[in-house]
Amino acid sequence: xxxxxxxxxxxxxxxxxxxxxxxxxxxxxxxxxxxxxxxxxxxxxxxxxxxxxxxxxxxxxxxxxxxxxxxxxxxxxxxxxxxxxxxxxxxxxxxxxxxxxxxxxxxxxxxxxxxxxxxxxxxxxxxxxxxxxxxxxxxxxxxxxxxxxxxxxxxxxxxxxxxxxxxxxxxxxxxxxxxxxxxxxxxxxxxxxxxxxxxxxxxxxxxxxxxxxxxxxxxxxxxxxxxxxxxxxxxxxxxxxxxxxxxxxxxxxxxxxxxxxxxxxxxxxxxxxxxxxxxxxxxxxxxxxxxxxxxxxxxxxxxxxxxxxxxxxxxxxxxxxxxxxxxxxxxxxxxxxxxxxxxxxxxxxxxxxxxxxxxx
Amino acid sequence: xxxxxxxxxxxxxxxxxxxxxxxxxxxxxxxxxxxxxxxxxxxxxxxxxxxxxxxxxxxxxxxxxxxxxxxxxxxxxxxxxxxxxxxxxxxxxxxxxxxxxxxxxxxxxxxxxxxxxxxxxxxxxxxxxxxxxxxxxxxxxxxxxxxxxxxxxxxxxxxxxxxxxxxxxxxxxxxxxxxxxxxxxxxxxxxxxxxxxxxxxxxxxxxxxxxxxxxxxxxxxxxxxxxxxxxxxxxxxxxxxxxxxxxxx
Amino acid sequence: xxxxxxxxxxxxxxxxxxxxxxxxxxxxxxxxxxxxxxxxxxxxxxxxxxxxxxxxxxxxxxxxxxxxxxxxxxxxxxxxxxxxxxxxxxxxxxxxxxxxxxxxxxxxxxxxxxxxxxxxxxxxxxxxxxxxxxxxxxxxxxxxxxxxxxxxxxxxxxxxxxxxxxxxxxxxxxxxxxxxx
Numbered sequence: 001x002x003x004x005x006x007x008x009x010x011x012x013x014x015x016x017x018x019x020x021x022x023x024x025x026x027x028x029x030x031x032x033x034x035x036x037x038x039x040x041x042x043x044x045x046x047x048x049x050x051x052x053x054x055x056x057x058x059x060x061x062x063x064x065x066x067x068x069x070x071x072x073x074x075x076x077x078x079x080x081x082x083x084x085x086x087x088x089x090x091x092x093x094x095x096x097x098x099x100x101x102x103x104x105x106x107x108x109x110x111x112x113x114x115x116x117x118x119x120x121x122x123x124x125x126x127x128x129x130x131x132x133x134x135x136x137x138x139x140x141x142x143x144x145x146x147x148x149x150x151x152x153x154x155x156x157x158x159x160x161x162x163x164x165x166x167x168x169x170x171x172x173x174x175x176x177x178x179x180x181x182x183x184x185x186x187x188x189x190x191x192x193x194x195x196x197x198x199x200x201x202x203x204x205x206x207x208x209x210x211x212x213x214x215x216x217x218x219x220x221x222x223x224x225x226x227x228x229x230x231x232x233x234x235x236x237x238x239x240x241x242x243x244x245x246x247x248x249x250x251x252x253x254x255x256x257x258x259x260x261x262x263x264x265x266x267x268x269x270x271x272x273x274x275x276x277x278x279x280x281x282x283x284x285x286x287x288x289x290x291x292x293x294x295x296x297x298x299x300x301x302x303x304x305x306x307x308x309x310x311x312x313x314x315x316x317x318x319x320x321x322x323x324x325x326x327x328x329x330x331x332x333x334x335x336x337x338x339x340x341x342x343x344x345x346x347x348x349x350x351x352x353x354x355x356x357x358x359x360x
Numbered sequence: 361x362x363x364x365x366x367x368x369x370x371x372x373x374x375x376x377x378x379x380x381x382x383x384x385x386x387x388x389x390x391x392x393x394x395x396x397x398x399x400x401x402x403x404x405x406x407x408x409x410x411x412x413x414x415x416x417x418x419x420x421x422x423x424x425x426x427x428x429x430x431x432x433x434x435x436x437x438x439x440x441x442x443x444x445x446x447x448x449x450x451x452x453x454x455x456x457x458x459x460x461x462x463x464x465x466x467x468x469x470x471x472x473x474x475x476x477x478x479x480x481x482x483x484x485x486x487x488x489x490x491x492x493x494x495x496x497x498x499x500x501x502x503x504x505x506x507x508x509x510x511x512x513x514x515x516x517x518x519x520x521x522x523x524x525x526x527x528x529x530x531x532x533x534x535x536x537x538x539x540x541x542x543x544x545x546x547x548x549x550x551x552x553x554x555x556x557x558x559x560x561x562x563x564x565x566x567x568x569x570x571x572x573x574x575x576x577x578x579x580x581x582x583x584x585x586x587x588x589x590x591x592x593x594x595x596x597x598x599x600x601x602x603x604x605x606x607x608x609x
Numbered sequence: 610x611x612x613x614x615x616x617x618x619x620x621x622x623x624x625x626x627x628x629x630x631x632x633x634x635x636x637x638x639x640x641x642x643x644x645x646x647x648x649x650x651x652x653x654x655x656x657x658x659x660x661x662x663x664x665x666x667x668x669x670x671x672x673x674x675x676x677x678x679x680x681x682x683x684x685x686x687x688x689x690x691x692x693x694x695x696x697x698x699x700x701x702x703x704x705x706x707x708x709x710x711x712x713x714x715x716x717x718x719x720x721x722x723x724x725x726x727x728x729x730x731x732x733x734x735x736x737x738x739x740x741x742x743x744x745x746x747x748x749x750x751x752x753x754x755x756x757x758x759x760x761x762x763x764x765x766x767x768x769x770x771x772x773x774x775x776x777x778x779x780x781x782x783x784x785x786x787x788x789x790x
Contacts, residue, residue, distance in 0.1 A: 006633050006644065024443055032648055051442040055435070056468035063432035063465065067408075067439020070426040075439075093429050116648075177671055178629070178644040180636050199424040199440065201404035201447050209418045211427040213411075265670030341674035 002183045009148050010175040013104055013168065014039030016152035017076050018047065019186040022102070024068035024075040026053040026061035030083045031116045032172035033106035037078065058083040062090030062103070069099040070210050072198035074156050074189075078104035080172075081122050082113060084130075091165050092131030095227070096212035098197075100159035100166075102152070107171040109335030117335025118172035118258055123312035126169050127286040134224050136231050138166040138238070139285040141256040145179030151283070153184065160192070162234055169285060171308070173258045173337060234287055241289035242281040243296075245271060249278030250356045252296060253347060254317055255306040256282045258337065263306050265340030266347055275351055285313070290320030297324040302354045304328040306343060308336070326354065369393035371402045371422045378416060382582025384572030385413060387539045388481060389420050391549045392452070396423065399556055405448040406440050408433045412454035413487040431462025434469035437476045448559055450477040455496040456486045459521040466525065470565045473530025477555045478567040480521070482536075482597065483574040491577035495519040498596055503577070518596060522569045526603040532564035534602040538571040538594070540586035547599075557609045566606075571597055610665055612750060613673040615690060617658035618682025618703070623737030626763075627680065628659035630741060634751045634759035635663045643671035656685060663750060680744055682723075682737070684709055691716075701744050703736070719747055719786060726781050735778040742779030743786045753779050 007015070014036050017025070025040040037054070044050035051068070055061035061077045068075045079087060084105045094101050107122045109115040122130075129135040138158050142148045148170070155166040199208055214220035242260075245267055246252055255263040260281040267279045280296065280303075282289050293303070303325055305314035314329045321327060330346045332338045351357070368374065371393040377386045396402040402423055409417040411430035418425035428436040433451035441449040458466050458480050469476065485503055486492040493503040493510060496518050500509040510518070525531050533555060537548040548570055555566035571593055573585035580588060614631070618624040625646050632644040646659040660673050675695040681687045682703045694700055696715040705724030721743045727736040738760070745751050757776055 004636065006629075006636050006642070024439065026439070053438065053442070053472075056464055059432070060435040060465050060468065063429060063435035064439040064442075066428070066432075067426065067436035067441075068443045069439070070436070071406075071440045071443035073443045089429055090432075097427070172648070173645065173671070176646055176648045178632060178646075179671075180642065199406045199426050200444055201406060202422070202424050203403040207422050207424050209425045209427075211418060211425075213415055213427060262670045262672055265672070265674075268669050337672055339672055339674035340670045 001185070004180045004182050006178050007145060007181050008035055008176060008178050009145060009170065010035035010106065011039045012145050012148040012181050013078070013152050014043055015183060016149040017102065017156070018043045019183055020153045020156040021074045021187045021189045021192065022076045022156065023047065023049055024051045024065065024073045026055045026064040026077050028055050028058050028061050028079065028083060030080045032108060033078055033080045033104070033175050035175065036104065036106070040076075058086035059089060062087040065101050066090055066093055066097070066099060069094065069101050070199045072195045072200060074100070074160070076102040076104065078106070080106045080108045080116075081110045081119070084122065084125070088125070088131035091137065092129070092133050092135065093212055094165040095129070095131075095135035095137055096133065096223070097210050098163040099210070100163055102155045102159055102166050102168065104168045104170065106175040107169065109333070115335045116172060118174075118308065118337050119333065119335050120171060120257065120259060120308040120312070121333060122169070123285065123307070123309060126167050127288070127316070135227055136286055137164055138162070138234060138287075139169050140166065141169050141283060141285050142174060143257050143260045143281060145177065145181045147283075148174065149181050149183055158238065162230060164230070164234075169257065171258050238284055239287045239289040239291065240283040241292045242283060243292070244279040244281070246278030246280060246296060246300070248276055249300055250276045251302040251304060251347065251351050251354065252278045252280050252300050253304045253306050253343070254280045254282070254293065254313070256285060256313065259306050259308050262338060262340050263343055266343035269340060269344045270347055275348065276356070277347055277351065282313070288316045288320060290316070293317065293320040294322075294324065297321055300325060302326045302328065302350070302356065304330060304347060304350055307331045309333050370397045373420055373422045375419050377420065379413065380576040382573060382575040382585060383413070384483065384539045384570065384574070385481065387545060388479065388548070388570055388572065389417065391545070391552055392450075392479065393421060395549060395552045395556055399553065399560070401448045401556065401560065404446070405450070406444070408437045408440070408449070408451040410451070410453040410457040411488070412457050414452050414454060414481065415488065417452050431457050431460070432465050433457065433462060434465040434474070434476070434478065438469050438472070438474050441474060441476050445475070448477070448556065450479060450556070452479045453481070454487070455480070455482045455484065455494045459495040459519050463521070466521070467528060470525045470531040470567070471528040473532075473564040475559055475562055475564055477559045478565070479552070480567055480569040481572050482569055483572045484518075484593065485574050485577045487574050487577055495521075496597075498593065520597070522567065522602050525567060528565075530565050531567065531603055532605040533558045533566040534569070535604075536569040536571065536597060536599050536602060538589060538599055540571075540573055540589040544599070554606070554609065558606050561609060563606055571599070611668070612663045612678070612748075613676045614661045614663075614678040614680065615658055615673060615676045616661070616680045617656070617686035617690060620655055620657045622657070622682045623734070624657045624682055625659050627737045627741050628661045630756055630759045630763060631744070631751065632661050633762055634755040637758055637762075638751055638755050640665060641668050643668050645671045658686070678744070678748060680740060681707060682740065683707060687711065699747060701740060701747065703740065719743070721782060721785050723782065726785065727778065730774065730778060730781065732774055735775055738775045738778040739782035742782030744782075745779070746783035747786045753783060
């Protein structure tokens with residue numbers, strides 16, 4: 001472990017990626033995540049076999065990542081919302097070709113060019129398989145500096161383990177904020193399992209092909225079911241959520257990333273006033289931790305989804321609950337970051353209106 | 361005992377080509393396979409096939425192959441080559457793939473001087489999708505999307521991508537050849553060998569543009585297609601060494 | 610115990626640096642801390658601010674609803690934050706540049722002519738460190754030694770003479786508010 005240091009979120013992802021064995025990064029400038037690209041430029045130049053490329057476009061960057069992943073490297077690209085839209089082509093191919101890669105989306109206000117303020121408007125794109133075709137990919141939603149470090153390492157592990165693209169879904173605030181962080185020691189890459197599918201020249205073995213074209217519909221269906229079974233395995237193995245003060249809660253706010261931090265502040269403040277509120281924070285957005293939410297509905301009748309959007313994750317909350325509890329929603333889109341007081345006010349009002357009691 | 365004077369190249373799989381009769385792709389595939397064998401680099405070569413008629417190139421070329429999205433061959437090749445600089449990496453792309461949807465990736469890979477080899481097959485038409493206008497379709501040439509012929513004011517001029525790439529700082533060897541006659545086939549093979557040698561010596565971006573026949577979509581017999589290349593296409597796309605900073609290697 | 614502070618001023622006044630040095634300082638003091646800067650177009654537009662939350666417990670929100678302390682280096686910042694600061698909070702004001710009076714009587718107003726002091730010390734650029742020294746002395750959230758250690762950690766490799774000047778600035782700022790109270 002390194003000594004604790006105060007570090008910007010974007011830099012944390014970069015350092016954690018390097019320590020997780022990332023050896024190839026390609027990216028394109030876009031605010032508010034340029035600090036990550038710049039960090040990787042420096043970091044890769046200090047590693048003997050590290051490669052950094054400032055690509056001519058987001059599209060080129062993700063396709064370079066495809067190539068590097070084919071060659072067996074641990075790879076990463078990053079961008080912010082408009083740029084991630086461009087990357088969707090490549091992400092679909094990564095999914096189809098079962099190539100491991102890490103993609104970071106530091107979300108900003110949208111749609112269109114939008115603005116550069118923190119937002120959570122890309123939830124659907126991230127969790128539904130944002131490109132064409134029938135696929136999903138893992139989406140991790142860190143909510144603190146330390147978690148950025150930890151989940152970045154996890155992202156690379158999942159990418160290799162499941163041969164899938166993994167997205168780290170943050171926002172402008174997660175990228176810019178500084179918090180104390182410690183890092184694990186750099187990974188010994190020689191200890192990683194071999195990739196018996198990678199392309200490095202057919203010396204002493206039959207030639208290999210990594211493709212996504214399957215003109216034979218039976219083969220394409222087979223690939224789709226194979227991917228589906230993989231996604232089912234992932235959905236069994238990795239859903240994760242943090243719960244905070246939910247044991248005796250009568251109303252639980254569900255929020256991820258930056259919104260969860262703000263909500264936590266609101267929950268703390270309301271607890272001091274005697275309201276039995278709690279927080280459930282999905283750490284994996286896909287797979288969504290629906291079992292935790294479903295289980296919680298045995299004792300909680302009211303959930304409030306809070307997002308920095310007009311309501312996207314709330315659909316997953318409803319799907320998880322299947323009508324077992326009331327689902328409220330509060331959102332602030334467009335790059336607005338509400339204060340804990342604002343969320344506390346909303347929670348308080350809904351709490352009273354739902355007949356859960358007032359101030360003690 | 362009979363002497364064997366002709367055989368299947370080592371790096372060509374025993375599959376029957378899906379290409380139409382008279383198509384240039386099968387000739388060019390064979391030339392690539394022969395060159396990889398003669399340069400003894402087949403076991404350390406990774407190819408990147410395109411989207412287009414040659415999308416199934418991996419069914420024929422017996423080397424590691426990684427499929428790129430339409431037009432992104434140069435970017436995918438960049439990723440592979442940068443991670444494995446001692447391997448030989450080539451893309452195989454048609455005119456629509458490289459000179460329309462993939463223009464940006466190609467120009468920037470050339471400009472960075474990526475040490476890869478690009479085989480650019482120019483037959484002036486989108487073959488796989490059924491004969492639409494390509495960026496390289498000649499003025500007046502009919503296609504399914506230029507039924508009365510390509511019109512300058514509506515469709516623009518045919519593009520000369522090789523010339524464009526020649527002015528980038530990172531390209532070192534660019535030649536345009538053809539495969540419509542034995543003489544031109546031999547010349548193409550020499551050019552391919554030089555392009556791969558350029559890469560083996562780490563000299564930078566190399567590209568061979570092969571003007572190729574597409575009798576099916578041109579709606580011609582194979583013989584007429586070859587004649588049309590000689591008499592018409594080559595006047596707009598003359599065969600020549602477009603850039604050579606490599607010399608004799 | 611949780612304390613929220615906002616530092617605000619013109620871009621170029623070293624406002625983000627103030628918050629950054631303070632954040633590193635309290636982290637080395639063993640506290641939990643979050644540092645949230647304004648960024649991008651907001652900064653290029655001419656104003657900059659950052660929020661530093663310090664706590665001995667895990668910090669929930671890095672966003673402040675109503676800060677305990679606000680340090681304002683220019684007029685617009687005073688106007689922006691005077692309605693937001695919590696009752697009983699402390700507003701530290703750059704008296705050299707801010708003419709407006711605080712329109713709150715439930716907030717302690719501490720005015721320090723940091724630009725003037727900086728000019729007396731021969732370097733207008735250390736006005737922010739003078740304010741930071743005053744802020745630390747007034748609030749007791751950290752010590753001058755910790756601030757100097759924080760600054761040293763951030764600006765690794767700066768000349769000793771420059772570090773001395775910064776220390777002198779912090780001390781002057783601290784002295785100003787201790788003398789005044």
